[in-house]
Amino acid sequence: MTVTRFAPSPTGYLHVGNLRTALFNYLIARKASGQFILRLDDTDPERSKPEYADAIQEDLEWLGLTWDRVERQSDRLDRYAAAADDLRAKGRFYEAFETPVELDLKRKKQLNMGQPPVYDRAALGLSEEEKAALRAERGQGVWRFLLDRGRIEWADGILGDLSIDAASVSDPVLIRGDGQVLYTLASVVDDTEMGITHVVRGSDHVTNTATQIQIIAALGGRLPAFAHHSLLTGPQGEALSKRLGTLALRDLRENGVEPMALLSHMARIGSSQPVELAGSLEELAEGFDPGHFGSAPTKFDVEDLYPLTGRYLHTLPLSAVAADVAALGVPDDLADPFWTVARANITTRADLAGWWALFRDGATPLVADEDRAFVAEAFAMLPDLPYTADTWADWTGAVKQATGRKGKPLFMPLRKAVTGLERGPEMADVMPLLQKKPAL
Template identity: 75%
Template sequence: MTVTRFAPSPTGYIHVGNLRTALFNFLIARKQGGTFILRIDDTDPERSKEEYVDAIKQDLEWLGLTWDRVERQSDRLDRYADAADKYRDMGRFYEAFETPTELDLKRKKQLNMGKPPVYDRAALALSDDDKARLRTERGDGVWRFKLDQERIEWTDGILGDLSIDAASVSDPVLIRADGQVLYTLASVVDDTDMGVTHVVRGSDHVTNTATQIQMIHALGATAPAFAHHSLLTGPQGEALSKRLGTLSIRDLRARGIAPMALLSLMARLGSSQPVELRSSIDELIEGFDLSQFGSAPTKFDENDLLPLTAHVLQGTDYASVKDRIAAAGVPDDLAQAFWAVVRDNISVLDEVDGWWALMRDGADPLVDDEDADFIRAAMPMLPEEVDGDTWGQWTSAVKDATGRKGKGLFMPLRKAVTGRTNGPDMAALLPLLQVIKARTY
């Protein structure tokens, strides 16, 4: 059976980069009728916060990405200790005591000599007395996994055949000096114990994957099928990492982005398939094909979410947005008519606030200098009682009186009444405006 996982760290809110990983693993599991595990990577007690665990679940639920079970790495520390003991017993785990400064000097020396900046395994030459002395002087050391210095090969689900020379990679640190288990060890043990069959993650993890394959094999297990998706950039190809804090799922939700707009974009972004708005997660599952994705950096522009969200809103019925419209202050007797008028003219749901403010309070008129006399002549012709026929009657009267027609007639009137150059059909909008006749033009 197919088993996938999403393993976020509860040290902050998940963002679009995290979502891409979560979504791919979710879709693979669902398409194969398998299991999708939400695995909370909370082995760092200082940075992990329960509020972020709750937030991660809330964001995934909002998107409709349901999980089959939750695992917490903080509950599995005994299993990681067991795996560490097993590595020690087979001579694949050793303690190292270099300080960060010493490691940095070693890397610089290797680079100056034209060599890869790989840990030199000096700790392997330490005697028991040396280790005891260093523990006294410096405290406990870190624990490194001893890689077999051979080529590590696998067929990646996106990148194709990959081969990494383990001699060009430092023996990974799996346990810090303070005893904290690091991601690499926890992930290997979890993937092995939980029978994870497929892992999709960012291409920045390719080297980690190579080391983890060796670690998994050392435990006598079979490695999952790995795939590494491209990393996101900004719309101009700029690094997105510094902006990810403003691209959290929570912030996009607060800005009124529709869940299916976000999912539809992320399920196709970076693939050879066109981005198409889907109406349900089932449609996303049916159309998902990991082989269609490429390795090139993928441009993400949050503005691309706006037309997709607008399409979602155009097909959204009043009942689904009733509470949000009430929160904007729209009276119950006007709410349905209000939604019918504005839903084709908003990109995100939060824009209902601005439209209701316009209808309730009016807007500063936009009157070009060349239209000033025209507007002064036209406004007194607007009937006191306004209904669905008023716009047609009013524009006909103004046309007869001024000789204006077409865009030269309609646009100045729209701008004078709404303060905007575009918007809903004026015949439907006029009856909802509350203050037109009270204005001075």
């Protein structure tokens, strides 16, 4: 069975970059009728916050990305300790005591000599007495995984065949001096024990994947299929990281972006398929294939979400927005005709308020000086409320007869005077919704 996971750290709010990873893993699982696990990477007790964990789940629920179960890494520390003991017993785990300053000096020296800045494994030469002395002086050391210095190769689901020389990579630190288990170890243990079959994440994890492949093998686990999607940039190719604070999913929700608009966009940008508005997550899953995506950085422009949001709203029946319409105070008997008129003229649900205000309170007439006398004469001929679907045609017919105006010089000044707008819905549909008689 296909099993995927999304493993965010509850140290902040989800943003569009996180969503891409979550969505890809979700669609792969759902397309195969498999399982999708939400796994909270909360091994950092200082930075992980319950409110962020709650917010992550709220954002995923808003998008409809339902999970089959939740796992918390903070509940699995015993499993990571057991894995660490296993690696020690196999001679693949060793304690190192260099300070950050010492490591930095080593890297600078290697770079000056034209060598890759890779940890030199000096800790492997320490005697037990030397280790004890360093512990007494500096406290517990970090624990590094001993890599096999060969090539690490795998067939990536997006990037194709990859090969990384392990000699160009430092032995990764898996446990910090304070005992905190780091992502590289926790992720491997979880993926192995939870039967994860597919891992999709950003291309910034490629080196992590290389080292994790060796850790999985050392622990006797089964390799999942890896795929690394491109990273998002701004619309001009600029780094998105500086703007992620404004691209949190809760901010997009607050600004009126509809879930299906966002999901449809994120499921296609960076691929060979055009962005198309999907009607459901099932439809997205059916057509999803990681192999359609490229390796080049993917440009993301939040403004692209609003036309899709408008198109999505245009497809909705009244039942889908009934609560929004009712909250505006629209009478029940006008709810359906109001939504019929408004939905083709809005970008987000927030725009509904402006349309109801226009119908309820009347518009500020938009009248050119040369049309003022004409509009005044026409308004004098406008009957009292209530209006019907025939009111516009009957009224403009009478005005045409009285003034001799016809065509655009007849209809446009009256539209602008009634609605305050140069364009908009059919006036035959507008008139029955008016709650006040238009006046100059």
